[in-house]
Amino acid sequence: xxxxxxxxSARLIIMLFAVMCMMLLSACGGGEEQAEEGTGSITIxxxxxxxxxxxxxxxxxxxxxxxxxxxxxxxGSGTGIAALLNGTxxxxxxxxxxxxxxxxxxxxxxxxxxxxxxxxxxxxxxVHPENPISELSLEQLKKIYTGAYTNxxxxxxxxxxxxxxxxxxxxxxxxxxxxxxxxxxxxxxxARLMPATSSIIQSASEDKWAIGYVGLGYAEEATNKIKxxxxxxxxxxxxxxxxxxxxxxxxxxxxxxxHLYTNGEASGITLxxxxxxxxxxxxxxxxxxxxxxxS
Amino acid sequence: MKSKAWKEKAAKIxxxxxxxxxxxxxxxxxLFLFKEAIPxxxxxxxxxxxxxxxxxxxxxxxSFGIVPLLTGSFLVTILATIVAVPFGVIGAVYISEVSSKYxxxxxxxxxxxxAGIPSVVIGFFGLVVLAPFIKAVFGLQSGLTALTGALLxxxxxxxxxxxISEDAINSVPKTYKEASFAVxxxxxxxxxxxxxxxxxxxxxxxxxxxxxxxxxxxxAVLMVTGNAAITTLxxxxxxxxxxxxxxxxxxxxxxxxxxxxxxFWVGIALLIITFGLNMIAQKVFSRYGGRQ
Numbered sequence: 001x002x003x004x005x006x007x008x009s010a011r012l013i014i015m016l017f018a019v020m021c022m023m024l025l026s027a028c029g030g031g032e033e034q035a036e037e038g039t040g041s042i043t044i045x046x047x048x049x050x051x052x053x054x055x056x057x058x059x060x061x062x063x064x065x066x067x068x069x070x071x072x073x074x075x076g077s078g079t080g081i082a083a084l085l086n087g088t089x090x091x092x093x094x095x096x097x098x099x100x101x102x103x104x105x106x107x108x109x110x111x112x113x114x115x116x117x118x119x120x121x122x123x124x125x126x127v128h129p130e131n132p133i134s135e136l137s138l139e140q141l142k143k144i145y146t147g148a149y150t151n152x153x154x155x156x157x158x159x160x161x162x163x164x165x166x167x168x169x170x171x172x173x174x175x176x177x178x179x180x181x182x183x184x185x186x187x188x189x190x191a192r193l194m195p196a197t198s199s200i201i202q203s204a205s206e207d208k209w210a211i212g213y214v215g216l217g218y219a220e221e222a223t224n225k226i227k228x229x230x231x232x233x234x235x236x237x238x239x240x241x242x243x244x245x246x247x248x249x250x251x252x253x254x255x256x257x258x259h260l261y262t263n264g265e266a267s268g269i270t271l272x273x274x275x276x277x278x279x280x281x282x283x284x285x286x287x288x289x290x291x292x293x294x295s
Numbered sequence: 296m297k298s299k300a301w302k303e304k305a306a307k308i309x310x311x312x313x314x315x316x317x318x319x320x321x322x323x324x325x326l327f328l329f330k331e332a333i334p335x336x337x338x339x340x341x342x343x344x345x346x347x348x349x350x351x352x353x354x355x356x357x358s359f360g361i362v363p364l365l366t367g368s369f370l371v372t373i374l375a376t377i378v379a380v381p382f383g384v385i386g387a388v389y390i391s392e393v394s395s396k397y398x399x400x401x402x403x404x405x406x407x408x409x410a411g412i413p414s415v416v417i418g419f420f421g422l423v424v425l426a427p428f429i430k431a432v433f434g435l436q437s438g439l440t441a442l443t444g445a446l447l448x449x450x451x452x453x454x455x456x457x458x459i460s461e462d463a464i465n466s467v468p469k470t471y472k473e474a475s476f477a478v479x480x481x482x483x484x485x486x487x488x489x490x491x492x493x494x495x496x497x498x499x500x501x502x503x504x505x506x507x508x509x510x511x512x513x514x515a516v517l518m519v520t521g522n523a524a525i526t527t528l529x530x531x532x533x534x535x536x537x538x539x540x541x542x543x544x545x546x547x548x549x550x551x552x553x554x555x556x557x558x559f560w561v562g563i564a565l566l567i568i569t570f571g572l573n574m575i576a577q578k579v580f581s582r583y584g585g586r587q
Contacts, residue, residue: 169352184354192521
């Protein structure tokens with residue numbers, strides 16, 4: 001009886017081991033599989049900002065198409081583009097456009113990147129509802145976030161210290177804001193780094209002299225708690241408030257399109273996936289994850 | 296006879312290996328931390344760690360000085376200890392010396408319940424309730440301060456301090472108290488002049504373990520301290536603790552980068568500190584245990 005048990009468990013272990021080996025083997029082979037209509041696998045690599053969005057798409061897409069495997073990895077837009085040029089990914093997700101230099105490299109390698117704009121990303125700047133300030137220029141925002149301005153009176157507001165709220169440095173929004181508004185300078189040390197967008201909204205709704213930035217999708221849902229301010233490209237230009245329209249027509253300054261790139265025109269299941277992303281269903285996910293739909 | 300001896304031996308091996316697993320795991324963790332952290336010494340250089348600014352993501356120059364993180368953790372821990380010790384020790388004295396049996400049966404489950412509340416729930420409570428309260432009371436610009444974090448951590452350390460202090464107080468020999476009463480001391484005098492001093496090493500150990508819990512706590516401080524990496528000793532400033540830094544940044548850090556390795560150094564610093572606190576607690580505790 002006892003002996004039998006031992007044998008049984010040994011067999012179980014061997015079986016488990018065999019299963020693991022098989023899984024490993026299939027995992028190794030997965031990348032090589034050729035895409036057929038309706039079956040196969042897609043790899044997507046690129047922007048960390050888009051990872052959440054793209055994995056949500058992939059999840060829903062796989063739910064609808066059980067035969068197709070979509071694997072998503074981040075690493076940054078640069079990493080994604082490099083992978084596309086090296087032919088190690090089917091789709092590259094990028095929150096910036098391909099640079100001329102990368103295009104040259106693609107030419108040399110005989111790769112022809114085709115761009116699909118699948119979503120837009122706009123960042124709204126928000127303050128406490130009782131703050132009299134309702135617009136700031138990019139220059140003023142930069143000075144506030146780099147710590148050159150520390151009092152609202154420096155931007156024609158009341159004599160109150162500015163409480164600067166930012167996302168954590170791991171956030172793609174942090175980097176985008178740094179690149180775009182701070183012109184690659186460092187944030188002030190006094191900036192409170194909040195672990196989530198919801199904490200920024202919570203704090204901006206509580207702390208009267210706070211300023212923060214959040215994704216447009218989140219800002220639109222929280223307009224009863226915070227005040228979204230207009231952004232002026234230069235000191236003289238008109239203040240533009242972030243909205244789907246102003247992001248789409250590119251009048252709003254702190255915005256960018258999010259792209260998917262493929263090598264040559266997409267076909268087969270890759271095209272299916274991209275069409276899914278652009279479909280009303282896919283664009284609903286765009287909205288849910290806090291970005292701006294393209295259509 | 297022979298088979299019995301063999302069985303004994305087998306049993307011993309099983310039992311000793313089970314009990315030494317913990318040691319093995321601790322060693323492996325240490326090894327792993329160092330393995331990931333070591334290359335930092337060579338490439339940006341270990342001196343980078345002693346800088347006073349923590350700015351791991353930058354287009355200008357990345358800096359990985361852990362001084363603000365150390366002072367942040369230190370400030371929050373000290374404040375939390377100052378708040379938690381009176382509550383913890385007086386609470387323990389009350390439960391073991393003054394309260395009736397009925398009260399004790401009512402109080403103890405609640406204290407244990409407090410220990411069981413997930414820290415993210417405490418953090419959420421802090422963010423929504425305590426932070427606005429602190430802001431209003433002290434007239435601050437923002438409620439996300441070191442003090443807010445410290446109060447939450449005190450809440451988490453109190454159960455630890457109470458349970459262990461109570462054990463220590465309970466194990467003071469009855470004869471001590473009887474002798475005190477015999478020379479005419481009142482109950483209060485006996486408690487503060489005899490019982491508490493006699494169990495002081497146990498109480499110290501309790502405080503040390505409470506501090507260990509506080510310094511290692513992550514979620515609550517991440518949510519309420521504002522996480523600005525400023526070197527400060529003011530309780531009304533925002534601080535960034537070591538634990539919060541690791542938790543917030545590890546998820547997105549590029550694998551194998553300088554930033555990644557710097558985070559491992561933060562982990563090593565944290566491990567050494569908690570290890571030290573535990574060692575002191577053990578030493579103090581064993582001295583007190585030895586007298587029994």
